[in-house]
């Protein structure tokens with residue numbers, strides 16, 4: 001049995017334990033489901049990616065911090081820095097998975113990108129109607145949105 005799998009089992013256990021103490025809103029606020037998905041992808045890619053392996057202890061670290069995010073767990077105030085770091089690590093890992101492993105997790109993309117993709121889909125539907133193939137039109141639209149995003153990035 002691979003150690004990556006054992007690591008994932010531990011992380012999954014910890015996150016689910018936190019989820020049982022969190023309200024629906026808190027689960028959303030702290031992106032616990034997303035963290036779970038990211039962890040699965042990290043475990044998958046750890047077979048051949050040293051960066052993903054290095055994320056494993058980091059994820060365990062922030063999962064540990066999660067316990068202090070809800071008042072029911074502790075009366076102590078969580079330093080803002082801890083929360084900032086928590087979201088920073090999630091973003092960093094998501095960006096790595098997206099760039100290096102072409103991972104797409106719905107809802108994980110930064111808002112800005114979604115705007116481009118959203119605009120792309122809107123354009124795609126119009127193209128789709130014109131060429132009588134909505135599916136193909138949307139695919140073209142999303143590609144255009146992605147291109148627009150890339151160019152925008154160069155401009156910035």
Ligand SMILES: [Zn+2]
Nearest residue numbers: 045049051052
């Ligand atoms: Zn990786």
